[in-house]
Amino acid sequence: MPTRSTPSASIDRRDLDFLLYELLAVDALAERPRFADQGREVFDAVIDTARAIADEHFAPSRRRNDQEEPQVVDGRVQTQPDLQATWDAVAASGLIAATQDADRGGMQLPHVIASVAIAHLEAANVGSASYPMLTAGAANLIAAFGTDAQRALWLPPMLTGRFSGTMALTEPDAGSSLADLRTRATPVGDANDGTFRIEGTKIWISGGDHELTENIVHLVLARIAGAPEGTKGISLFIVPKKLVSPDGPIGGTNHVTLAGLIHKMGWRGTTSTLLNFGEQGPCLGYLVGAPHQGLAYMFQMMNDARIAVGRAAMAMGYSAYRYSLEYARTRRQGRLPGEKDPGKPPVPIIEHADVRRMLLQQKCAAEGSLALVLECALLMDEEETAPDAGARARAKLLLEVLTPIAKAWPSATCQEGISNAMQVLGGYGYAREYDVEQLYRDNRLNQIHEGTNAIQALDLLGRKVTQQQGAAYAALVARLDGTAAEAGASDVLGSMARALRVATGRMTEVTAHLVGVMRSDPARGLANASVYLDLVARTVLAWLWLRQAMVAERALAAGAGLGSDEAFYRGKLQAARFYFGFELTKNDADADLLLRNDPSAFEMRGEWF
Amino acid sequence: MPTRSTPSASIDRRDLDFLLYELLAVDALAERPRFADQGREVFDAVIDTARAIADEHFAPSRRRNDQEEPQVVDGRVQTQPDLQATWDAVAASGLIAATQDADRGGMQLPHVIASVAIAHLEAANVGSASYPMLTAGAANLIAAFGTDAQRALWLPPMLTGRFSGTMALTEPDAGSSLADLRTRATPVGDANDGTFRIEGTKIWISGGDHELTENIVHLVLARIAGAPEGTKGISLFIVPKKLVSPDGPIGGTNHVTLAGLIHKMGWRGTTSTLLNFGEQGPCLGYLVGAPHQGLAYMFQMMNDARIAVGRAAMAMGYSAYRYSLEYARTRRQGRLPGEKDPGKPPVPIIEHADVRRMLLQQKCAAEGSLALVLECALLMDEEETAPDAGARARAKLLLEVLTPIAKAWPSATCQEGISNAMQVLGGYGYAREYDVEQLYRDNRLNQIHEGTNAIQALDLLGRKVTQQQGAAYAALVARLDGTAAEAGASDVLGSMARALRVATGRMTEVTAHLVGVMRSDPARGLANASVYLDLVARTVLAWLWLRQAMVAERALAAGAGLGSDEAFYRGKLQAARFYFGFELTKNDADADLLLRNDPSAFEMRGEWF
DSSP: OOSSOOOOOOOOOHHHHIIIIIISSSGGGSSSSTTOOSSHHHHHHHHHHHHHHHHIIIGGGHHHHHOOOEEETTTEEEOOOOOHHHHHHHHTTTTTTTTOOOGGGGGOOOHHHHHHHHHHHHHHHHHHHHHHHHHHHHHHHHHHHHHHHHHHHHHHHHHHTSEEEEEEOOTTTHHHHHOOOOEEEEEEOGGGGOOEEEEEEEEEEETTSSSSEEEEEEEEEEETTTSSSSSGOEEEEEESSSEOOSSSOOOEEEEEEEEOOOOSSOOTSSOOOEEEEESOOOOEEESSTTTHHEEEHHHHHHHHHHHHHHHHHHHHHHHHHHHHHHHHHHHHHOOOOOOOOOTSOOOBBGGHHHHHHHHHHHHHHHHHHHHHHHHHHHHHHHHHHHHHHHHHHHHHHHHHHHHHHHHHHHHHHHHHHHHHHHHHTTHHHBBBTSSHHHHHHHHHHGSSSSOOOHHHHHIIIIIITTTTHHHHHHHHHHHHHHHHHHHHHHHTTTTHHHHHHHHHHHHHHHHHHHHHHHHOOOHHHHHHHHHHHHHHEEEEEEHHHHHHHHHHHHHHOOSSSOTTTHHHHHHHHHHHHIIOOOOOGGGHHHHHHHHHHHHHHHEEEOGGG | OOOOSOOOOOOHHHHHHHHIIIIIIIGGGGGGGGGTTOSHHEEEEEHHHHHHHHHIIIIGGGGHHHHHHEEETTTEEEEOHHHHHHHHHHHHHHHTTTOOOGGGGOOOOOHHHHHHHHHHHHHHHHHHHHHHHHHHHHHHHHHHOHHHHHHHHHHHHHHSSSSEEEEOOOTTTTTTOOOOOOOEEEEEESGGGGGEEEEEEEEEHHHESSSSSSEEEEEEEEEETOOOOGGGGEEEEEEEEEEEOOOOHHHHHEOEEEEEEEEEOOOOOOOEEEEESSSSSSEEEEEETTTTOOOHHHHHHHHHHHHHHHHHHHHHHHHHHHHEEEHHOOOBBBOOOOOOTTOOOOOBGGGSSHHHHHHHHHHHHHHHHHHHHHHHHHHHHHHHOSSSSSHHHHHHHHHHHHHHHHHHHHHHHHHHHHHHHHHHTHHHHBBBBHHHHHHHHHHHHGGGGSOOOOHHHHHHIIITTTHHHHHHHHHHHHHHHHHHHHTOTTTHHHHHHHHHHHHHHHHHHHHHHHHHHHOOOHHHHHHHHHHHHHHHHHHHHHHHHHHHHHHHHHHHHHOSSOOOOHHHHHHHHHHHHIIIIIGGGGGHHHHHHHTTTTOOHHHHHHHGG
């Protein structure tokens, strides 16, 4: 077996600088009060720190984390020993509290910078990166909706890494249908103090049990006795693994018991658990916010989590891309078509056009997904800190419509990318001695968790596109048209600008048609929602690629002295051309399918299979 | 963790009967002298036997085969203990010699029936099915090109399962480029007796070492000292693991030594080995056929092997399809769009249109791939046994052009299918407690081995389409046009017939354009060969679906008394509609791309990435 050709690959810093500072101009955030005293220097230092932690602690244990899966020994979950070092390093860095207010001990960073930092951990070792990610998400929820007392009790240990967190939504018999949750919450004593007894079973709880931290804080959805049926009767509770007294010390068990570990195809470093609440004794939960509002609260966290799924997919796709790129540059094999002399030395495989095609698909998937998740993260910052109320509202709208896309598209397109990385490596790509196959297994989960991609499609077409009389959709179209108009002035980019304008027009035609069908027959109108999501996502990515191409073209036009940047910018332009030629062109067939509302799947009957 | 919902799933017998007897009319083969005394009864008995072996021995050990990977213990390869039972069962059944002449102890079955039999083993447990498959392939090569003495010595123990076989082509530094093979063959004593000393290293040798059989017969490509460079200087050798005297008894080591096992993502039951020949002592090889003709011989086996790859992919895709179908029929979750009452019980998920979309994609992938590989297997029978010389020649031509498609398309489309199966199961699909994730890992290899799919594309466009002044391509078009004309008379199928005719016309336009480009600039003309293969494959599958739809429509038109067959035929018709609406429609964008010969990948430079 030849030795592995490259160390673990990560996000290209030149690309990151391009997106953050040349495309998105995130350094301008420092002008806002919340980010005063920050700026590119601070941002870069945070990114450098995350990269160093990723290189030192996360990347070296990625493979071991996969091989030595968590297991139950004497009733306790044993995780791969290196995992503790990754947790401790992140906790010490302050990144769990990256976006929290400074007066809570947070770094008060923009979401866009925090997101980049976490992405480096995910690119290096997603199985270890889950724990701080989930903890930050749970902490955000308590910060947003908890009482002062709850914040005081739970946030300090979570943000400093003494406690970790989870989100516990799914139940074995309900699956994706949260309306069918059956976990019960019964008031303890005087109901008004917000303490309940929790009973039920949750499945797929990532990080649901381990010994990395002194305690685990589960954020659990449950139904208070007498609550309405369906999604309107769900409440949110803080349910710790061990009880904690109001003054802080940790007490005995809260009867959250591990019923089993699930053995996944990938992402094995993160424990996936089946948990029983209150089966072996009383399990206390503390109501967060108002009763029956749990799903709305959880969805705030869920929206972040969905963008985080897209980011993790991007990170893994990016890692595979850079890994296979390095391989393609160094591995020699075969000769070009037309070369008849077998005495000539073999060429580096990057000289084969089909290898470049596979690398370009990966470049578009990884860099396009990075642009998308950064755009979304920046919209979160806009929504919270833009000086102008109109800008904040527009950001919120745009984020609503982009969230399902940011979850679904990177998870699918980067899986295709990782598959291409595997193909570039050939047999080596399929061998566990190389990194790619683990990325292929790890990333596949991203199409499933936090709402399957089909659920994202229903969310996009059935909810986001129609909400507020289509205001979110209109906000998206306004951005797309604006870019097409701006790029239309360029000789180089004129044809891409026209293609984006046409694609946007067809998207709007399709959207109007489907909204009309949904009005009379929701099931029929939503039947091909997955195809619709693909069509919208490709159009959004065309917008992001055209914006990148504009920046690259301007830089090239500015001319001399570019040095190695010239190759970088030419690569961006060529990737945009590839995207418009190989990817966006798939939209026509999908638009036709949606406009005729192809009934093949809708009318198929179960007994005909 | 809920229990697994279904046992291992296999090829649907009703579908198989439909394809074999209603579509392909393979029972007519019994009219030919080679298959006299055979007929549907014999064919069905063979299939039943294979299915019984698959159920009894192969399926139960699929998961164990994956978990307990082969390992080296005290220098010997230890395989999962159940593997021996699978080998012994197949050996006892005679299936290793399924297509061999009766006077060699073979069953003298048609390829199409043998292929169906093996497919059942592959659907149940591909890691175990490799060993008899590889052995049959190696035996076929010796039968076709060996001397009488070689046949007498090697075939009886191989066909009865005392010895197993491998094909040893690839070397670590050559990869897919067989022109760069460096394994040397030096004449021993008097060169004319065909005995050589073999020295070199081979990688990815499946079944390259194990203790299932008394001996392992490697068919090795090597270069005789002084041979021309490139592919024209490669010869084929029989290289046994242990020496065998002319009268049969097995002697000492032949110095084929295991340098290492490769650890694959899937397909783990089959040992994948790095082998050294002659490093630790003299290793003898016996020349097969003429010197320097090895690659031509090997390609005879390779063509069969490529169709076998497509068949294995079909088998795995089929298994995942039936597994997820059963799950979708029994798992209840959520309600249909428009249903506002959360008190209503959840519906079986097959009632969700997007689940049916994913099942239809799988049905098209699995059943379409089965139709394709059976068509190819029948063409092998036609080529060998058709009474008319013209028919034999046409079959050979058609098989040439279909082989790269039969390898590449099922391997890719069934991977998409298995991914959809995983998506139908949601989190359970990603859990190792269920069957689907193993199929996802196992089948991914099929896009890589026996020539990557990109190599199939180069073979199709660069060789098959142009050979004999386009005769093979013309043979394909004649079949497609014939079907379109036949179906065009039907009211129900008229639009599909027109779509096939249009697609065939565009394919021919694209082909002529690319052949023209290749004439002046081979590298440029072949740059998008992978897209070309997709376009041709989709057209071929449209042909196969239209043929199935015709049979189904006739059966439905014949009317009454169909019973449960009515649902089956309606399913075939609906799958054809889905295929034409969701899959074939992708061809337009690809045709445009190829007609403009999109240069994005071709012109991309390595340093721009």
